[in-house]
Structures are given as structure tokens and as C-alpha cells.
Amino acid sequence: MDKRLLIHYSIYKIKYEKNLKSFLEDFEKITDKVFFYITNPFRSEYDLLIWSIILPENIRNFFISFTKHKFKFSDIVELKEIFWGFTKPSIYTKGQSPQEINPFTDNRKNYFIVYPFVKTADWYLLSFEDRKEMMYEHIRIGKKYQEILQLLVYSFGLNDSEFVVAYETDDLIKFEELVEELRTTKARIYTKRDTPIITGIYMKKEEILNVI
Numbered sequence: 001m002d003k004r005l006l007i008h009y010s011i012y013k014i015k016y017e018k019n020l021k022s023f024l025e026d027f028e029k030i031t032d033k034v035f036f037y038i039t040n041p042f043r044s045e046y047d048l049l050i051w052s053i054i055l056p057e058n059i060r061n062f063f064i065s066f067t068k069h070k071f072k073f074s075d076i077v078e079l080k081e082i083f084w085g086f087t088k089p090s091i092y093t094k095g096q097s098p099q100e101i102n103p104f105t106d107n108r109k110n111y112f113i114v115y116p117f118v119k120t121a122d123w124y125l126l127s128f129e130d131r132k133e134m135m136y137e138h139i140r141i142g143k144k145y146q147e148i149l150q151l152l153v154y155s156f157g158l159n160d161s162e163f164v165v166a167y168e169t170d171d172l173i174k175f176e177e178l179v180e181e182l183r184t185t186k187a188r189i190y191t192k193r194d195t196p197i198i199t200g201i202y203m204k205k206e207e208i209l210n211v212i
Helices: 020-029 056-072 121-125 128-143 172-182 186-190 205-211
Strands: 006-014 033-038 048-054 077-087 111-119 149-154 163-169 191-193 198-203
Touching (some): 006 056, 006 163, 020 033, 020 056, 033 205, 048 111, 111 172, 121 186, 128 172, 128 186, 163 172, 186 191
Antiparallel strands (some): 006 048, 033 048, 033 198, 077 149, 111 191, 111 198, 149 163
16 A cells, blocks of 8 residues: 555444434545444444545545534444554565455455554564564464455554554454464564454445344
């Protein structure tokens, strides 16, 4: 990705179904690209995940429009979580991975998993070579699951997390196996926080309105 895109995830609890169509349609107007996911089959406190992609020149306008949109529809939805950050090439790899999520394609996979991520202070005190070696172990495991795609965004100093991690998959069982294997890597001891984990089912706007 040549431009550093704003990737923004907003997670909602739906209080009333009334005007939900207008809520979704208005959201489409304030983003450069947006996707909707239902989350309530997986967590009782959330119903809807909205993934927004914003071009650099539209970032300020998006934040202002997002605030207006939030208060306009506060009677029907409650905003529960916000995760956000900016895309950036990895310092541990050369070039773009074929497993990197393309935010602008309309060909989305069935499931989307997203969570904030924080490393320990000790991680940043390691040498670059030591960190690179551990990340290569992480990457090697990920390549065994070619059908699972990932998007990492950076939020240092902007949010409570340092990164926001997202995955796309058509197979939740394979994803569970991937994460279980990643738990055995050396880098795992340098994870400070990686919750809450939000899992969603991709649906088009019309499908959302038929389900909720």
C-alpha cells in the first residue's frame, strides 16, 4: 500500500431496529470504503462491527462526520468499542505479502476477526535482529495457512493499543488452529495484551437488515 490509509473499526450494540437502514446508509456516505459484520453470535455485548477505510486526504473529515453520525443515531445504537490505526509496510519483510488483506476489494471472506495488540516494554529493548528472528518464526507459521489473510495497522501514541490486528478467513476451525500454533512461538512472551477479540460474519447492508 503506497498510501498510509486510516483503518477504523467501530463496534456497536443495537438498541432499536428502527432507522437501522438509515444508520447504515449514512455510514456509507462518510467513508471511502466500508464493510459490515454481525458480531452477536460470538459475543453478547456487541451486535455490529463496521470496518471503514479512509484515504489520507479525508481523515479529518471522516472523524468529524463520524462524530455527527454517532450522535445522530445515539437513540438506536450504542458505540461500545473503537479500534483504529494506519497501514504501513512491515519492517520485517520485503514487499507486500500475498496474505495481506486488500481493503478495497469487494471480494470479502466469510469471517473477520479483529483485536487491539500491545507488546511489552522488553520487546522494544531487544535488538532488531532478535525481533526479526522471532517474527520470521511467526511468518513461517502463517504461511502454512495461505487461505487466511491479515491486516496490521499501527496506532502508537494515538490509541491505547500499539497495533490493531485483523484476519479474514472462510474457515474458523483453520483460524483457531493457526492461533493455537502461534501461541507456541518465542515472541508470545512479549505480548502484553491482545483483547478484546471481535469476530464477525461479513454481510452486505441488505443482509444485515434482514437479520437484525
